[in-house]
């Protein structure tokens with residue numbers, strides 16, 4: 001099982017590399033890795049397992065964070081509205097590509113964090129408010145999906161990792177909490 005020992009931290013060169021596309025049809029190895037990444041996220045959101053294995057809670061994970069420079073991301077976004085409801089998004093994306101996005105931008109009012117960053121970096125991380133992503137799913141099928149708000153933010157954070165981009169690269173250095181007036185600030 002994946003634990004925090006497998007997660008590389010800022011300063012490790014793989015976090016700044018551009019990851020390679022994975023061959024389609026998917027290899028057994030890449031399918032297994034995707035499943036392990038998704039299971040890590042689920043475990044990290046389980047209070048008992050997170051405590052037992054000292055896992056930091058995560059809603060997304062990118063293969064480069066495991067020192068695997070491949071274009072694979074996993075997303076496990078819970079539905080916090082209703083206890084026990086199905087997750088908003090629970091999936092593994094191979095070779096994800098943002099094929100279109102809104103002009104409107106958005107950010108989280110509490111900023112972002114990262115499993116590969118062991119320090120708070122305050123500031124607005126300005127991203128696209130809505131995105132359309134094409135990817136290959138764990139069954140090898142091509143998918144095209146649209147995301148908005150928090151889910152769109154998380155998916156962009158993960159795809160950034162495939163291109164060697166860290167969330168704080170998007171923060172305005174002079175004024176971290178600067179946001180152009182038409183940027184959606186998500187609570």
Ligand SMILES: OCN(O)CCCc1ccccc1
Pocket residue numbers: 058059060061062065108111112113114115116153154157158161
């Ligand atoms: O790359 C995944 N990761 O480091 C876990 C944190 C994911 C994340 C947290 C806040 C906003 C967007 C994405």
Ligand code: NI
Pocket residue numbers: 113114115116157161
């Ligand atoms: Ni991250």
